[in-house]
Amino acid sequence: MRTLLGFALAIAAAGPAAAGVQTKDVEYTYEGVTFKGQLAWDDATAGKRPGVLVVHEWWGLDDYAKMRAHELAKLGYVAFACDMYGVGKLAKHPEDAGKMATEVRNNVAVWQGRAKAALKVLADDEHVDASKLAAMGYCFGGSTALELAYSGADLKAVVTFHAALPTPTPEQAKAIKAKILVCHGADDKFIKQESIDKFKAALADAKVDLKFEAYPGAVHSFTVKGADAHMLPGMAYNAEADKKSWQAMQDLFAETLGGKK
Template structure:
């Protein structure tokens, strides 16, 4: 009898554990006449709405790396939505192709911001999301996208960027930023000019934005991406210490601004 009870308890535990998993799904949406395929992740063991984080991908597009970060956030109790900034879930692996796609988006800032705004709206509409507790994060091109979203005055509590270019906001855009901003930058990143960094910092300081700018010694571009060295570009290399420290700083930011369940 005791053996039966233990077995029953074990089965219950296994069933409960199996149900407490991160669920993912593709959400198709429209921006104008173009179709986009975003990626949603959440833990179905959590009941009711929880804080939401929109994730913006690197210049490669919505690839496995962006999805991995999205699932990592879901495992921590957030509902996360990886936006598709190019359309049809497209992603590439060659720097030339990535540069061309990112360049097309950057060339039309109004459309760039609109795509980011619609993605945030998609997240807010999910039943798992608390629309009063929102953050945006991004890597490389996606970090710039998160900033552009903040420049629209979006109702974000936090914004975090990782090895991102830092588009300079206008005075009005800087004043519209509502979020606390964390910038995780490679101190040796040759892709981001010091002039751009200085201009960015100055605009946010003038607008009294709560900015935490962290430059990691020895880190170059793409320091959070484990396989970034595959492109044989010394300016794009993984840095384990910077990756882990910047992720910990992100989690501290999210906990302080959004809380956890």
């Protein structure tokens, strides 16, 4: 958690005039609800570049999602850490996080609609090549990235990290345009094998390009260094799985978006 605090302080201290990676808060609306996300880009890079939508965990848009967007900006992408709950909605207790995530998931049209509204913010940014877009997310955010793909969004790639894997309908699966990378903890007890099997079968039937990576010894939230602080059984950081999954994401983005490996 100290690492995330240090990141936030460093960004605040840097200010809008600092060289290198820049950040900007952006407010947008969907069906009367106001959201606030954060764009990140490297102003040392000239011209338009690929855009990556980053979707937060079930806690809401916190420093972790913003940190990942910052890392993507350093790799040469424009990243938008979006907000799926609304301005100021951030949970610290799992019960509150679960309620907020469930409220969104219970209405697929709203779930997808909010994700598409965020993708539009990214695509419309002056630094972005809107023909090269991807989405990625963590836990709830990974499921959201998949729902965005199910909506037929014009994405080149989708990457999930320790996400639930909602099964698309046959029509939704056929609407997927992106190559899909699932980064999964092989020992994640939160995601049932039945769900994994149904997800894989649905994508296979629609001939979707899917790569499923399961990391031995990794459990839920394996990419989040602060996961252990929540004291929830089955959630823990795994440095090796974190490193390997981030590299797998970079490889896919290099292939589909023309970015760095």
